[in-house]
Amino acid sequence: MNGPSVGEPLLTIRDLHVDYFDQAEPVHAVRGVDLTLRRGETLGVVGESGCGKSTLITAVTRLERPPAVTTAGSVLFHGREGAEPVDLLRLTERELNKLRWEHIAVVFQSAMNALNPVLRISTQFADVLGRHRGLSRRDAERRAAELLAMVGIPEDRLRAWPHELSGGMRQRATIALALACEPDLVVMDEPTTAVDVVMQRQILRQIARLKRRLGFSVVFITHDLSLLIEIADRIAVMYAGQVVETGPARQLYTDPRHPYTAALRSAFPPVRGPRREIVGIPGSPPGLRTPPTGCGFHPRCPRAFEPCATTAPALLALGTAPSAGEVACHLHPGPTPAANARQDSARQEDTHAGA
Numbered sequence: 001m002n003g004p005s006v007g008e009p010l011l012t013i014r015d016l017h018v019d020y021f022d023q024a025e026p027v028h029a030v031r032g033v034d035l036t037l038r039r040g041e042t043l044g045v046v047g048e049s050g051c052g053k054s055t056l057i058t059a060v061t062r063l064e065r066p067p068a069v070t071t072a073g074s075v076l077f078h079g080r081e082g083a084e085p086v087d088l089l090r091l092t093e094r095e096l097n098k099l100r101w102e103h104i105a106v107v108f109q110s111a112m113n114a115l116n117p118v119l120r121i122s123t124q125f126a127d128v129l130g131r132h133r134g135l136s137r138r139d140a141e142r143r144a145a146e147l148l149a150m151v152g153i154p155e156d157r158l159r160a161w162p163h164e165l166s167g168g169m170r171q172r173a174t175i176a177l178a179l180a181c182e183p184d185l186v187v188m189d190e191p192t193t194a195v196d197v198v199m200q201r202q203i204l205r206q207i208a209r210l211k212r213r214l215g216f217s218v219v220f221i222t223h224d225l226s227l228l229i230e231i232a233d234r235i236a237v238m239y240a241g242q243v244v245e246t247g248p249a250r251q252l253y254t255d256p257r258h259p260y261t262a263a264l265r266s267a268f269p270p271v272r273g274p275r276r277e278i279v280g281i282p283g284s285p286p287g288l289r290t291p292p293t294g295c296g297f298h299p300r301c302p303r304a305f306e307p308c309a310t311t312a313p314a315l316l317a318l319g320t321a322p323s324a325g326e327v328a329c330h331l332h333p334g335p336t337p338a339a340n341a342r343q344d345s346a347r348q349e350d351t352h353a354g355a
């Protein structure tokens, strides 16, 4: 990959809004999300079911289906060196097809949905590699065998039908297929929920190894915060369609600032380290046809106080270092002026980059 150096923005999401227009009053599933993914980074997006993670990711990758409509925002994809960033939301279907597989690949929860059940594994690789890389059937199969070997699938499985593979193998085949054209960005939506814990660990280890070798960036969606600590560089916590906290993975886990992040942490057992008591989060995420006023979490928040029910807290930087996290919570109202300035200038840079 000949892209700009590690650490530069690869994807910049700004003020993204997505609604489901299924009834007179739409569901406001994504409500003003700002997020940046840097080159070479694994960004975890976490939140309970119904917080808007999948909606966010299908909108960003332009894979949303009606009644979902992206009503506002931009998603700048910063391509290879020298290329102008493009707003994915404004591309035609034809332009998108050029980006898919070669630059952006998606791995969904269910491998069975991603693999075509009536085509042999070899044919599915040959299709993608033929269309996007111009490989002959024979070369595509050779490449497919290499890719499958990378995820620990023996070459003789190349001729198998998807239903002949175990769940774990199918999921790994999907990951290999996503990596076939060496994309810059791989988006993974709960890629390991359908497999057992041992297989999950194995797949995650393989993803980390492949990422080190191939250098792609990852957006990884899950409801399991403990899992993200193991694999993500940075984490964004979503609640009620909004990002409520971001930060370096370990810091966000050891020192969560948003009460929702703290609650999520208590709700999942740590993958490593000492055991601690698991405490569920009372209640459930709000319906998003009429989201709560003020902070979306206030009806469930043990630390809610007077402004929380009425005033929505802005997502503000927690410090001046480029790696500092952000939080949207009235308990943390005062970032330093310098931090605000940093945030403003970062936003401006992103905006100019997209101009």
Ligand SMILES: Nc1ncnc2c1ncn2[C@@H]1O[C@H](COP(=O)(O)OP(=O)(O)OP(=O)(O)O)[C@@H](O)[C@H]1O
Pocket: 020, 022, 027, 029, 047, 048, 049, 050, 051, 052, 053, 054, 055, 056, 066, 067, 223, 286, 287, 288
């Ligand atoms: N097709 C749809 N029509 C109407 N509302 C929808 C539709 N799909 C999702 N929603 C609503 O949008 C909101 C966000 O859902 P979304 O699936 O994005 O959340 P999620 O965090 O990804 O949850 P999960 O982990 O269960 O996939 C929820 O309130 C959900 O009920």
